[in-house]
Amino acid sequence: DTAVSQTPKYLVTQMGNDKSIKCEQNLGHDTMYWYKQDSKKFLKIMFSYNNKELIINETVPNRFSPKSPDKAHLNLHINSLELGDSAVYFCASSRGTSGRGYEQFFGPGTRLTVL
Amino acid sequence: GENVEQHPSTLSVQEGDSAVIKCTYSDSASNYFPWYKQELGKGPQLIIDIRSNVGEKKDQRIAVTLNKTAKHFSLHITETQPEDSAVYFCAARVALSNFGNEKLTFGTGTRLTIIP
Numbered sequence: 001d002t003a004v005s006q007t008p009k010y011l012v013t014q015m016g017n018d019k020s021i022k023c024e025q026n027l028g029h030d031t032m033y034w035y036k037q038d039s040k041k042f043l044k045i046m047f048s049y050n051n052k053e054l055i056i057n058e059t060v061p062n063r064f065s066p067k068s069p070d071k072a073h074l075n076l077h078i079n080s081l082e083l084g085d086s087a088v089y090f091c092a093s094s095r096g097t098s099g100r101g102y103e104q105f106f107g108p109g110t111r112l113t114v115l
Numbered sequence: 116g117e118n119v120e121q122h123p124s125t126l127s128v129q130e131g132d133s134a135v136i137k138c139t140y141s142d143s144a145s146n147y148f149p150w151y152k153q154e155l156g157k158g159p160q161l162i163i164d165i166r167s168n169v170g171e172k173k174d175q176r177i178a179v180t181l182n183k184t185a186k187h188f189s190l191h192i193t194e195t196q197p198e199d200s201a202v203y204f205c206a207a208r209v210a211l212s213n214f215g216n217e218k219l220t221f222g223t224g225t226r227l228t229i230i231p
Contacts, residue, residue: 004158041202043159043221056218090158103149104219106158 003027004107006091012113013081021076021110023091031055032074033092033104034066043090049074050096078112086114117142117209121222129230134195136225138205139187147208148188149219150179154201162203163190192227200229 004025013019025032033056034046048056052068063079074091088109094102118141128134140148146167151159165172165179165188172179176195181188192199205222 041153041224041226043204043224045218048218058218092158103161103164106151106160108156108158 004091004093004105006089006107006110008110009108010111010113012115014115015081015083017081018077018079019081019112020078021089021091021112023074023076023107025072025091025093025105025107027093027095027105029093029095029105030071031094031096031102032068032071033094034074034076035090035092035106037088037090037109039087047074047076081112081114083114086112088112117145117207117220119205119207119220119222121205121225123225124223125226125228127228127230128195130195130197132195134190134192134199134227134229136190136203136205136227137187138189138207138222139185140207140220141186142207142209143183143186145186145207145209148179148181149206149208150177150190151204151206151221152201153204153224159204195229197229197231200227202226 007022031050033048037043046060047066049068065077068074088111090109091107092104094104096102121138149164152162153159163177163179165181176193178191203225206219208219
């Protein structure tokens with residue numbers, strides 16, 4: 001059983017396009033996250049949602065818009081894709097906010113390549 | 116904000132030897148320090164964590180030590196095996212007064228290679 005799943009696993013697209021990445025968790029967690037991992041493996045949080053409410057937005061361009069239709073889903077929509085958006089995007093979830101030290105479970109990642 | 120530095124960036128050890136990865140953090144308000152292991156093509160997975168009220172924690176071949184005064188913490192892997200080869204990340208969490216804005220800040224990662 002997959003705990004945190006993401007689709008698609010690979011995404012190749014042209015500059016200027018709009019694309020979405022979907023994330024679902026079946027762990028019953030309240031909090032979900034989006035992270036970006038660049039080519040040097042640096043892992044940085046982008047957004048955090050708790051019970052469908054945005055609680056962390058880390059200086060991410062407005063072209064990135066997360067949407068949480070329910071507690072089990074957190075999607076990421078990216079407008080006007082740029083070369084610098086190429087990275088691996090990870091979704092994660094935890095039982096509470098990371099402030100309570102709850103373990104974060106990561107999805108397998110979506111490798112986005114912008115040409 | 117919090118800044119986490121991690122060293123070394125790459126580490127190669129003979130199978131059976133020990134591996135040590137070190138991290139320092141900047142914010143004395145940090146109180147939770149997890150370590151994640153990321154295998155090729157997969158997402159990071161928590162392997163051990165430590166809270167600021169504890170100086171050391173051990174789980175089989177893995178141990179973590181924390182020095183709050185010096186603001187550094189380390190991961191120790193003993194009797195290394197080929198399956199320990201992966202990228203390891205340390206992280207630190209600052210407990211803020213405005214609940215809900217706490218987050219993990221990750222180190223830059225260490226690529227560990229176990230030589231058979």
